[in-house]
Amino acid sequence: MQDYIVLDGHNLSTNEVMDLGRGIYKIKVCGDALTRVAKARDLIEQKLKEGKVAYGINTGFGKFANVVIPTEELTVLQENLIRSHSAGVGDPLAPDQVRRFMALRINVLSKGHSGISVKVLQQFVDAFNANCLPWVPEKGTVGASGDLAPLSHMALGLMGEGKMWSPETGWENSKKVLDMHNLTPIKLGPKEGLALINGTQLITALGVEALERSTIAADTATAIAAMSFEGLKGTTRAFDEDIHKARPHAGQIKVAKxxxxxxxxxxxxxxxxxxxxxxxxxxxxxxxxxxVHGIVYDTIDFVRNILTVEVNSGTDNPMVFADRQEIISGGNFHGEYPAKALDYLAIGIHEIANMSERRIERLINPAYSELPAFLVTEGGLNSGMMMAHVTAAALVSENKVLCHPSSVDSITTSAGTEDHVSMGGWCARKALKVVEHVEQVLAIELISACLAVEYHRPLKTTEPLEKVLALVRSTVDPWPKDRYLAPDIEEVTKLIREGKIWKIMKPYIEETRVNGLNTASHLNGNQHGETLIR
Structure with a gap:
């Protein structure tokens, strides 16, 4: 039986967002949240009965905000909004990305500021739980009034139009997929179309993925750097505790430890x-x-704080405040917060690859390493890691272009109404691409570092690094002579991305209390271990 994550609009973590994307959990909306949603919907209905004019409820959108729509056309208004705004292009998001995207929108709707009905919200939840995932193209948002085009494609699928994916059907007509799962297409009432599409959930969904993959990459990079350090026979003096106490940045202290x-x-x-x-x-x-790795940790912590707030933020316009009996237009849909944070994340995590590529050069260059050129015997007949390093250099160069901030750009849209935009969608997509390149460069360094350590046999490195080397060797054979290298890089990249290197390393750096002293858990009660800094 599948477990549930209960959403209330306030307490969803970035780790839970990742789990929801993996399909580990289904969703329930808590009772208090449903009460808030119902109260907000009641206010919408009340304002309509009173004949009050409110943006997006009984007016047009953007430049047409001053056009009042007759009551009998309000459903058509919302349906037209979804259809016309479903104008994205490019490849569709992967199923795990759509699940995160949907989960974030459900969480925002659960705050009770959107004006959605409980019925439509529950239909949204039912589609998520049935793994019915709308076709959402990756391009077409500037992060101005939120991710309008991607969110519209999501809503379109739930209306039974466009395409939808499920494990049972693959990509198919949305109505057919919903029917196969005994789900009814949503029917939009006043404001409900707008309630489904105002927000930063695409930026945030992709941003959370970039964040969590960056976290694993940064943790893993420390073990890989340590492996290279051993292969190059470095000195540990630079990691002396007092050196780092003298410049007490949190990330720096953590990496040195x-x-x-x-x-x-x-x-x-x-x-x-x-x-x-x-x-x-x-x-x-x-x-x-x-x-250098330390500031990456501090960058990740900063970005996690921004994205955690964004995950649990009301990003609609107008905002419905049932307790005040007011509907107020604002700008919470603007994507500048996650956009800026993700530009910063890309710049930060890239530096891991920048350092890694230089360590690869030191490993394969006998002038630096005192090891065989390109880490292979019978050089000339064999080229060893020569071209793998070239690949790493190419990826690092691409990252240097991708790290140019997108959020410094703005193009006015909607006939001048949306006159400053965040370009947050591209910030998120390129942050993900930067992380992918970092993972691949680290894989090349890890393969190279393992070869370097093995050239020192029969001497062994430390216990944790020997275990990392053994994991690599369980997937990738040693390198006595040239062979097809690309599959090896791909397999080691998977080890990194899936956190398997970090899983081996983690027990050796976690702290436990032993007779009142902070020690590493791998010391097994040895009281003479190094005292650690938190």
Whole structure:
């Protein structure tokens, strides 16, 4: 039996959004939220009975806001809004992305500021729970009055028009898919079309995915950097606790601590380090990992705060305030908050790949590494990691273009009514592309770093890094001579993206209380472990 996440419009986390996208949970709307929704709908009906004029309820939209629509045409008004605004282009969102998109809209509607009816909200929930997912093209939003085109495509499918996907049917006519699942197409009353399409849920849904994948990539990058560090026989002196206390950025302290726990220490020995000549200092891409990776952690924390607020925000226009008996036009639909945050996320997470590519260069270049050129024997006959590094360089170069902020742009739309827009949809899509490239570059570094460590055999690295190497080797064979490399990169990328590298590393860096001291959980009660900084 499938479990439920109960939505109330206030407490949905970014992790839960990801789980809803994976289809792990169904949705219920809590009773208090349904009461708020019903009260807001009652106010809409009351205003109509009183003959009051309100934007989007009995007027046109955008430039047509001053055109009052006759009562008998109000349903047509809402249906026309959905059809005309379903003007997106491009490939459809993947099913997991549509599930997140729908879940976020349901959460916003549950706040009770949209004016939707309980019936239509429940139909929305029923479609989600039946895995009936409308066709939503990825392009066509400027993040002005929210993600109007993508949200319209979603609503169109629920109306039984356009295309829809389900596991049983694949892509099919929406009405047919709804019928197969015993679902009735929604019938829009006054304001209900507008209630379904004002908001930043596409930006936020894709942004949450970029955020959570960035989090895994950043955590994994520390283990990969540690593996490269071992392959290059670096010195751990740069990660001394007092150095980082002197510049106490939270992310920097966290990364330095993780490196101390993964690399050679009295409690976690590395034969490679014990048999290496001591160095005064290493290159920046080894020595400055805490400083550079650290700001990525702090960036992720900043973006998570913004997106968590956005996930649980009312983004409609007009806003319905049943307790005040008022309907007020505002600008909560504007996508600037998530747009700016996602531009920042792309810039931050890219630096992981920037550092990673430089470490790959050090691993494959014998002038730096004291290892075989391109990490292969019989060089010349074999090219080893030569072209894999070229691929990493190409991905990093693409990221440098993708990291140009989109949210600094604005093109006036809707005949001058929407005269400043966020371009948040593109901010979110390119942030996802940047993260994808980071994952791929890290995969190339991890393959290279494992080869480098193996060149030091029979010497072993630390226990956690040996376990990471063993996981890689369970998927990708060693490299005694050239072979088809692309599948190896793809498989290791999956290990990174699915959090499997992080899962191995995590127990070694989590803290437990042992006789009043903070230690790493892998010390198994050893009281002589390093005292950690929170």
């Amino acid at each position: 993780h490196l101390r726990l993964l690399l050679h220490s009295e409690t976690n020995r590395s034969e490679i380090s014990e048999n290496s000549k001591p160095r005064v200092q290493d290159s920046y891409t080894l020595r400055c990992v805490p400083q």
